[in-house]
Structures are given as C-alpha cells and as structure tokens.
Amino acid sequence: MTSQSKQAEMLSGAAMIIRALADEGVEYLYGYPGGAVLHIYDALFQQTKVKHVLVRHEQAATHMADAYARATGKAGVVLVTSGPGATNAVTGIATAYMDSIPMVVLTGQVMSHLIGEDAFQETDMLGISRPIVKHNMSVRRPEDIPYLIKKAFYIAQSGRPGPVVLDIPKDMTIPSQKFPYHYPDDVKLRSYQPKLKGHSGQIKKAVTALLAAKKPILYAGGGVIMGGASEELTELARYLNLPVTNTLMGLGAYPGGDKQFIGMLGMHGSYEANQTMHGADLILAVGARFDDRVTNNTKKFCPDATIIHIDIDPASISKTINAHIPIVGLVKPVLTEMLDILKQKKKKLDAAALEKWWQQINEWRQVHGGRYDTETPLLKPQYVIEQVSKITKGDAFVCSDVGQHQMFAAQYYSFNKPNRWINSGGLGTMGFGLPAAMGVKLNFPDADVVCVTGEGSIQMNIQELSTCKQYGLGVKIINLNNGYLGMVKQWQDMNYESRYASSYMDSLPDFIKLAEAYGHVGIRVTKPEELQPALERAFVEHKDQLVFLDIHIDPKEHVYPMQIPGGAINEMFLSKTERT
Amino acid sequence: MRHIISVLLENESGALARLVGLFAQRGYNIDSLTVAPTEDATLSRLTLVTHGNDQVIEQITKQLHKLIEVVKLTDLSESAHIERELMLVKVKAVGEQRDEIKRCADIFRGQIVDVSATTYTVQLVGTSDKLDAFIQALTGTPILEVVRSGVSGISRGDKTLTM
Ligand SMILES: Cc1ncc(C[n+]2csc(CCOP(=O)(O)OP(=O)(O)O)c2C)c(N)n1
Ligand SMILES: [Mg+2]
Numbered sequence: 001m002t003s004q005s006k007q008a009e010m011l012s013g014a015a016m017i018i019r020a021l022a023d024e025g026v027e028y029l030y031g032y033p034g035g036a037v038l039h040i041y042d043a044l045f046q047q048t049k050v051k052h053v054l055v056r057h058e059q060a061a062t063h064m065a066d067a068y069a070r071a072t073g074k075a076g077v078v079l080v081t082s083g084p085g086a087t088n089a090v091t092g093i094a095t096a097y098m099d100s101i102p103m104v105v106l107t108g109q110v111m112s113h114l115i116g117e118d119a120f121q122e123t124d125m126l127g128i129s130r131p132i133v134k135h136n137m138s139v140r141r142p143e144d145i146p147y148l149i150k151k152a153f154y155i156a157q158s159g160r161p162g163p164v165v166l167d168i169p170k171d172m173t174i175p176s177q178k179f180p181y182h183y184p185d186d187v188k189l190r191s192y193q194p195k196l197k198g199h200s201g202q203i204k205k206a207v208t209a210l211l212a213a214k215k216p217i218l219y220a221g222g223g224v225i226m227g228g229a230s231e232e233l234t235e236l237a238r239y240l241n242l243p244v245t246n247t248l249m250g251l252g253a254y255p256g257g258d259k260q261f262i263g264m265l266g267m268h269g270s271y272e273a274n275q276t277m278h279g280a281d282l283i284l285a286v287g288a289r290f291d292d293r294v295t296n297n298t299k300k301f302c303p304d305a306t307i308i309h310i311d312i313d314p315a316s317i318s319k320t321i322n323a324h325i326p327i328v329g330l331v332k333p334v335l336t337e338m339l340d341i342l343k344q345k346k347k348k349l350d351a352a353a354l355e356k357w358w359q360q361i362n363e364w365r366q367v368h369g370g371r372y373d374t375e376t377p378l379l380k381p382q383y384v385i386e387q388v389s390k391i392t393k394g395d396a397f398v399c400s401d402v403g404q405h406q407m408f409a410a411q412y413y414s415f416n417k418p419n420r421w422i423n424s425g426g427l428g429t430m431g432f433g434l435p436a437a438m439g440v441k442l443n444f445p446d447a448d449v450v451c452v453t454g455e456g457s458i459q460m461n462i463q464e465l466s467t468c469k470q471y472g473l474g475v476k477i478i479n480l481n482n483g484y485l486g487m488v489k490q491w492q493d494m495n496y497e498s499r500y501a502s503s504y505m506d507s508l509p510d511f512i513k514l515a516e517a518y519g520h521v522g523i524r525v526t527k528p529e530e531l532q533p534a535l536e537r538a539f540v541e542h543k544d545q546l547v548f549l550d551i552h553i554d555p556k557e558h559v560y561p562m563q564i565p566g567g568a569i570n571e572m573f574l575s576k577t578e579r580t
Numbered sequence: 581m582r583h584i585i586s587v588l589l590e591n592e593s594g595a596l597a598r599l600v601g602l603f604a605q606r607g608y609n610i611d612s613l614t615v616a617p618t619e620d621a622t623l624s625r626l627t628l629v630t631h632g633n634d635q636v637i638e639q640i641t642k643q644l645h646k647l648i649e650v651v652k653l654t655d656l657s658e659s660a661h662i663e664r665e666l667m668l669v670k671v672k673a674v675g676e677q678r679d680e681i682k683r684c685a686d687i688f689r690g691q692i693v694d695v696s697a698t699t700y701t702v703q704l705v706g707t708s709d710k711l712d713a714f715i716q717a718l719t720g721t722p723i724l725e726v727v728r729s730g731v732s733g734i735s736r737g738d739k740t741l742t743m
Contacts, residue, residue, distance in 0.1 A: 126594060127597070130594075130597065130598055130601050131601060131605045134648075135648045136594075137594075138594075155648060160646075189648070190651055190743070191590055191648060191649055191650060191651040192648045313646070314642050314645070315639065315642035315643050315645075315646055318635070318638065319639060
C-alpha cells in the first residue's frame with residue numbers, strides 16, 4: 001500500500017491526511033466542515049477514493065464511525081472542525097471509549113501560533129478528550145502527518161481498542177506547503193507493545209481447572225466480538241457442553257438461538273443466567289470485565305466460583321472481582337490454545353456432574369423464561385421485538401438507543417451472529433441509535449438495519465433523518481413509543497412512589513409527519529393486529545426506504561428481571577409483584 | 581501502605597499531563613511527584629509517591645502501564661532502594677537562635693546555603709522521614725518557608741530501570 005518504492009510525491013499536509021486515509025483503506029469519513037479544516041475539505045474534494053458523509057451534528061459523525069467499527073472491527077474515522085465541532089464530538093468519543101471501540105478522530109485546531117490565546121474557535125481538545133481516549137496527539141510538523149495517522153490507527157485498533165484523537169492546527173495543512181509523502185507500513189513504539197498470546201502455563205492451569213469443574217459457566221463479553229473470537233468461543237462451549245451467558249456487549253458472541261445459550265446476565269439478565277453464575281463452581285470469563293451492571297454487590301458475588309479471566313487488558317483483571325487464574329492476551333489465540341490442549345488430552349468434564357448441572361439450569365429456565373403479560377389489549381414492547389426478530393430472521397443489524405427499549409431488544413431479539421447488536425453499553429448514550437444504524441447501513445447497504453429506539457432517545461439526534469435522505473440510508477426505525485422516559489419512570493415507580501419528575505414526554509411531535517417532512521415513510525401502529533402488516537410494509541414493500549415505525553406500546557411496562565440493588569447477582573425482581 | 585513508583589516516560593508534551601490526569605480521574609493519591617529528563621533526552625524519569633491498599637496499587641501500576649507514553653515502571657518499595665528528598669527551609673535566625681539553628685543543621689548534616697541579617701536558609705537532603713524530623717527539631721524557631729522537592733528514588737544493587 002505504500003508509495004515507498006516510487007519517488008516520493010510532494011503533498012500538502014491537507015492532501016497527506018486524505019492520502020494517508022486512502023492508503024489505510026478508509027472508504028468513508030464522517031464529518032462536518034468549519035474554518036480550521038477547510039484545507040482538508042478542499043483536499044477531500046479533489047479526490048474520489050475517500051468519500052465524505054456530511055452529518056447534521058458532529059455527535060452523529062462519531063456514532064456513525066463507531067458503529068462501523070462495531071460492525072466490522074475496523075476503526076471508523078471522523079473529521080470535525082475546532083472548537084464547537086470538536087466539543088460536539090465529545091459524547092461520541094466517550095461512547096466509543098467506554099465500549100473499547102477503535103476510532104480515529106481528526107479535529108481541526110487554530111493555527112499553531114494562536115494556540116493558548118483564546119483564539120476564535122479554540123478549545124484545548126487534547127485536554128478535553130484526554131480522559132476519554134485511548135490516546136491523543138497533535139501535529140507539530142506537517143511532514144509527520146503520515147506517521148501520526150498510521151500511529152493513530154495502530155493504537156486505536158491494537159491491544160484493547162479505543163478512540164484516538166489527532167488534533168491538527170490549521171497551519172499544518174496549508175495547500176502551498178508541500179512535503180514528501182511516505183505512508184509507513186507499520187509503526188513500532190518502544191512504550192506500547194500490547195500482549196498477543198496468553199501465557200502458556202496459565203492456559204494449561206485454566207484447562208485443568210475447567211476440566212475439574214462440576215458446575216461451570218462460560219461468561220462472554222464484548223471482547224469476544226471485538227477480538228473476532230466468536231467461532232473459537234462457540235467451538236469451546238460446544239466441545240465441553242458448557243452453559244453460555246453473554247453480557248450486554250457480548251450478545252451474538254455465542255448464538256442466541258442455541259440450546260446452550262442461557263441468556264444475557266446482569267441487571268436485566270435472564271433468571272437462569274444470573275442463577276447459573278451464582279451457583280457456578282467455575283466461571284470462565286472471556287473478554288468481559290465484571291462491571292457493576294453485571295456483578296451487583298461484589299461482596300456477594302459468586303461465592304463458590306473459581307474464576308478464570310481472559311482479557312487483553314491486564315487492568316481489567318482483578319479490578320472489581322479477583323481472578324484466580326488470570327490470562328492476559330488476545331481472546332482468539334488464547335481460546336485456540338485452550339481448544340488444542342483439550343483435544344490433545346481428549347478429556348471432557350465429569351459427565352454425570354454436568355448432566356446434573358444442566359438439569360438444574362433447565363429447571364431455572366422454567367421459572368421466568370422471559371415471560372410477559374400477553375393478556376392485555378395493549379401492544380407489548382417484548383412482542384414487537386420478537387416480531388422484528390422473526391421478520392429479519394435474527395439476522396439484522398440491530399442498533400439501539402438507551403432505555404427500556406434497549407433492554408427489550410437485548411432480551412427478545414435472538415442474536416445469532418457477532419457484530420450485529422450495536423448499542424452504547426458503557427456510557428449509555430441516548431441519541432446513539434439512529435446515527436449508529438446509519439453508519440451500518442451505509443457500509444452494508446443490502447442488510448436489514450434496524451434502529452430500536454424510544455420517543456425520548458430518537459429526539460436526541462432526530463436531525464439525522466436529513467442525512468439519511470441525502471445518502472439514501474434505508475434504516476428501519478422501531479420507535480417503541482411509551483410516551484415516557486420509560487427507564488427513568490421505571491426507577492421512579494420502584495424507588496420514588498411513582499413521582500414522575502420530568503419523565504413524561506409532553507408535546508411529542510407527529511412522528512409520521514416528521515418522517516414524511518424529511519422525505520421518508522412513516523407508519524403508526526397503535527394496536528397489536530396492526531403490527532404484522534406494518535412490519536411487512538416496512539421490511540418488504542419499502543425495503544430500500546427509511547421507514548419510521550411509530551409504535552404505541554403499553555406505557556406502564558417494566559423491564560424484568562431486574563436485579564435488586566445491593567443484592568447478589570441472583571437476587572432479582574421477576575415482575576411487579578414477584579421477587580427471588 | 582506507602583509506595584514509591586518509578587516511571588520511564590517518553591519526554592513528549594502532554595505525557596506528564598496524561599499521567600497526572602490519570603490519578604485525578606481515578607481518584608488515586610499523589611503524595612509527591614518528581615520529574616526530569618534523563619541522560620537520554622527522549623526519556624523522562626519520574627518518581628511518584630502514593631499510598632493505598634494492595635489492590636489500589638496494583639490498579640495504579642496497571643493503569644500507568646496502559647498509558648501509551650509510559651515505557652517502563654517499577655514499584656521501588658517492593659525491594660531494596662534508596663530514596664532522597666531535598667528540602668530548603670528559610671527560618672528566622674536572630675540572636676542566640678543563630679547558633680542553635682546552625683547546631684541543629686549540623687546534626688542533620690544540613691548546610692546553611694543562604695544568610696541574611698535575620699534569616700538562614702538551610703538545605704537538607706535525606707529520606708522524607710529525616711526531613712520531617714528536622715522540621716520537628718526546629719521547635720521554637722519560626723519557619724518562614726519550606727520547599728521540598730518530593731522523593732527521587734533508585735534501586736539498590738544491580739537492578740536498573742532503563743531501556
Ligand atoms: C444523553 C442521555 N441523557 C440521559 C440519560 C438517562 N436516561 C437513561 S434511559 C432514559 C430514558 C429513555 O427514554 P426513551 O428513549 O423514551 O426510552 P424508554 O426507556 O422509554 O424505552 C434516560 C433519560 C441517558 N442515558 N443519556
Ligand atoms: Mg420512551
């Protein structure tokens with residue numbers, strides 16, 4: 001990909017940025033222009049390899065790039081101007097950071113000699129972004145640009161991935177000042193050498209512990225998805241007949257329709273997943289980080305379990321829960337090595353013990369089993385998601401916003417493939433869903449791309465309906481409209497005697513007219529019997545168009561199971577009237 | 581427990597801010613911090629004194645390692661090491677006190693490095709405990725100013741923290 005063999009071409013800083021992106025294989029750049037990046041936009045205009053997507057708000061550019069990364073594993077790229085452009089991107093950078101998503105964000109900056117003078121549209125983007133990036137850098141000399149861009153991609157995509165910000169003062173991009181261009185093949189940093197393979201001794205120890213288990217569970221997180229290790233994970237689980245639970249970030253790491261899958265765990269996890277975790281004598285944690293939305297009270301966490309923890313980030317190991325057998329490394333080679341050892345040894349777990357364990361788990365499966373009220377005449381959000389799962393054959397990219405609808409989507413859509421469930425798990429960013437769906441649809445134009453949202457969340461980036469029109473992004477918006485900030489309302493019901501402080505969404509727009517005003521199709525669904533035909537219209541008749549389905553659901557519904565605060569992982573409310 | 585963490589850091593702008601920011605962000609303590617370039621101008625050597633239980637210290641070292649500019653680090657307090665801090669103390673020194681302060685400085689192997697009609701400035705090098713003890717010993721002497729460098733440390737014997 002490099003031009004090293006050829007005579008070095010002379011390029012301006014601006015042209016080098018775009019050329020470097022092209023050499024990196026970047027197809028789309030998501031962004032918004034402004035004074036500090038005008039040279040770069042002009043360079044963009046003069047070539048065709050890198051295509052630019054003009055969003056309507058910089059936050060959306062970051063979520064589009066982020067979702068592209070979640071769907072493909074490759075870093076998404078953002079270009080914004082200095083000052084307000086950069087600050088508008090902050091929420092999206094933090095969203096990517098919390099979920100370890102690779103992203104390269106190019107931010108314009110005022111001219112070098114003006115930095116520190118409170119110049120027009122100057123903000124200290126390195127300072128602002130420092131706590132929410134994997135790394136950030138600024139360009140000091142235009143000739144460093146190719147190296148810095150290579151370095152940004154390398155850091156963003158290696159080890160535990162994350163966003164990297166590159167701040168570019170305007171005088172680094174002056175069109176008339178040209179420098180020899182070389183795009184490096186790779187970058188080596190003496191201070192950053194992420195571990196790849198796991199420690200073989202530790203892996204052997206882990207296999208021995210695993211084989212001795214009588215009540216094992218495989219607990220898989222987003223690291224399996226980002227580490228591209230779904231296949232290995234699935235093979236290992238099947239080889240040993242292990243029950244598997246996925247975290248919110250790990251949905252799809254193990255196929256949701258498989259009989260060994262016992263659901264998501266944690267705050268709104270399945271009864272059986274949380275019980276199986278609590279009762280386990282061995283937890284094999286893979287690319288997961290024992291965060292507070294999983295463990296509930298750490299002091300009461302899984303008292304009998306030996307914990308094997310595989311993660312690329314040593315700082316994630318024994319951070320909240322002590323690991324007995326830590327393994328630092330990429331999950332894919334570590335799982336492969338475990339499988340190799342197991343196959344050589346030709347050993348399995350104690351069959352009788354495992355059989356008993358599965359019996360117990362199957363009993364737990366009967367207790368709640370994802371049931372919800374089907375007697376009422378009102379449309380149930382769970383039912384809507386089940387129907388969406390059906391019509392898309394569990395094969396769609398499902399991009400979610402944040403709230404009750406997100407949990408319903410996580411619980412009731414059956415994710416059979418990795419990289420298909422795209423949600424803001426760590427930061428919980430309302431407004432993520434629509435831009436995320438756009439980022440995916442642009443890159444997978446033939447796939448079904450669904451945005452599951454609520455009337456609260458969708459309004460946080462509703463302006464992007466315009467971007468969808470411009471680029472012909474036929475995403476399907478499933479607006480689970482309950483007229484409330486439902487998740488907030490649920491907490492108020494449970495903890496504040498139903499005092500709905502600012503959780504009622506008054507003065508909602510007519511979403512149908514709104515969709516139409518932007519040039520899309522809008523369909524309202526208010527009764528259960530209207531759902532099927534509406535979905536048919538959206539997914540079949542208007543296959544290539546953006547369809548906004550405004551679905552009026554039971555405003556009183558709560559998400560269950562729900563862990564009881566301060567309790568163990570398996571202490572849950574199971575409905576408005578039942579608890580463990 | 582008190583720990584002394586030595587860090588080799590890329591001598592790049594923003595690296596120190598990132599390291600200090602990490603402590604603020606994650607609520608770790610910094611008791612003292614010294615930093616300067618090494619004989620290799622591309623590297624800074626930093627000595628950081630902190631305290632916390634084992635789990636916190638483990639997190640601190642792991643999180644420090646994650647910073648891209650951190651090249652190497654070691655917890656000096658885990659093995660034999662030397663630690664030194666420099667202190668400059670300006671005290672009021674008039675009449676009989678002048679002799680008294682001089683004697684006290686001698687006992688602590690301090691030096692009087694500046695003199696005025698009414699003041700002495702004493703320079704003292706040693707462990708932080710020793711510097712504390714000197715201040716204690718100055719009872720009765722009005723202290724005008726205390727400047728401490730923070731701890732610098734190095735391992736004993738063959739052990740080194742280098743590239
Ligand atoms: C940007 C942002 N602000 C506030 C919150 C807090 N919050 C979490 S869920 C939620 C309600 C979401 O309402 P809606 O989108 O209608 O979804 P529902 O829960 O009703 O399904 C709020 C306000 C958040 N997660 N993100
Ligand atoms: Mg709502």
